[in-house]
Amino acid sequence: MSKPRERILSTSMVLFHQQGYNSTGINQIIDEAKVSKASFYQHFKSKDELCIEFFNKRFDYWVSELENFTSDAKTVEEKFMKSFDFLVYMNKKEDFRGCSFLNIMSEIPGDKIEIHNVIRNHKSKLREAFNEDLKDDLLSAHIYLLFESSILTSQLYKSNELIEKSKLITQQLLKSSTSH
Structure with a gap:
């Protein structure tokens, strides 16, 4: 499995493009990227x-x-x-x-x-x-x-x-x- 940062980015590439900014929540990105909330915030403020x-x-x-x-x-x-x-x-x-x-x-x-x-x-x-x-x-x-x-x-x-x-x-x- 790829590194957490790569998974977050690749997940957000799909979600932001398909759903936009407001309809894409951090929790959805965390769930779909299979990372913890702490890991998300470690990579992105x-x-x-x-x-x-x-x-x-x-x-x-x-x-x-x-x-x-x-x-x-x-x-x-x-x-x-x-x-x-x-x-x-x-x-x-x-x-x-x-x-x-x-x-x-x-x-x-x-x-x-x-x-x-x-x-x-x-x-x-x-x-x-x-x-x-x-x-x-x-x-x-x-x-x-x-x-x-x-x-x-x-x-x-x-x-x-x-x-x-x-x-x-x-x-x-x-x-x-x-x-x-």
Whole structure:
């Protein structure tokens, strides 16, 4: 059996993603991870600290999956097209669960500043990556907004339709930016 910290993290990865923050209690994590309460608090001072660790692990996982999915792209345009395809893939894999970061952000009060900062930091990294690829702040912001909003709307409608439309819009934006 894995170590208590690993079991707590792996249990919270599933529960926070599937149930959210408020619906996941420490006692449920302790029970499902098969650890004692003392062991939980030995590894994590609070549920908030565990949530931050969840976000860091989830971000690393998500970025790694995205990079693997787009790694064979030959052009920036192809990379962005594959990025939208990745969203479709994740919706199939995770049953339209959406973005864990935004799901949890909507649940927690504004005074949980550390958690909000972690969410903002991870979202900023994605924006920076888009800008790094495109080297055009306005264009990358536009595509980033299409990307993020298509995650939300696909979760809302349980459909990939708006991801596909965002992909087409992105393709047009990229074509028109290179034709100038």
